[in-house]
Amino acid sequence: MKALLTEPKVYSKAFKEKLIVKVVYQNLSIKEVAYDHGLPNTHILSNWVSIYKRGLEKGAVSLPLMNPNEKDSKALKAHIKQLEKALEKANVMIYGLNSMIDYAEKELKVPLRKKHGTKQSR
Secondary structure, three states, X not given: OOOOOOOOOOOOHHHHHHHHHHHHOOOOOHHHHHHHXXXXXXXXXXXXXXXXXXXXXXXXXXXXXXXXXOOOHHHHXXXXXXXXXXXXXXXXXXXXXXXXXXXXXXXXXXXXXXXXXXXXXX
């Protein structure tokens, strides 16, 4: 007997982001979140999370907005901690990129940074 082919389920961006936030920022397990939200398997959510993390590694620092219902002290402290972690990661990335530019300028003897006061070409 042939298996019935079904249309792949399409999930909204908001739904994906909601689950990614639970895994990445609330430290819930992929298995637990996938089960709680009725995903057919954990591979779907695992893929979404890995795509999100690759974006973060490339410098796309983003944090979920605070829910207006979560304006209590505990939620604010947690959000501040997340922001501090994101800022630290961004600062490390900036330091690394600046170091790479400095090294390239030194080795290649070619200025890579734009000089202040130079006119833009039109």
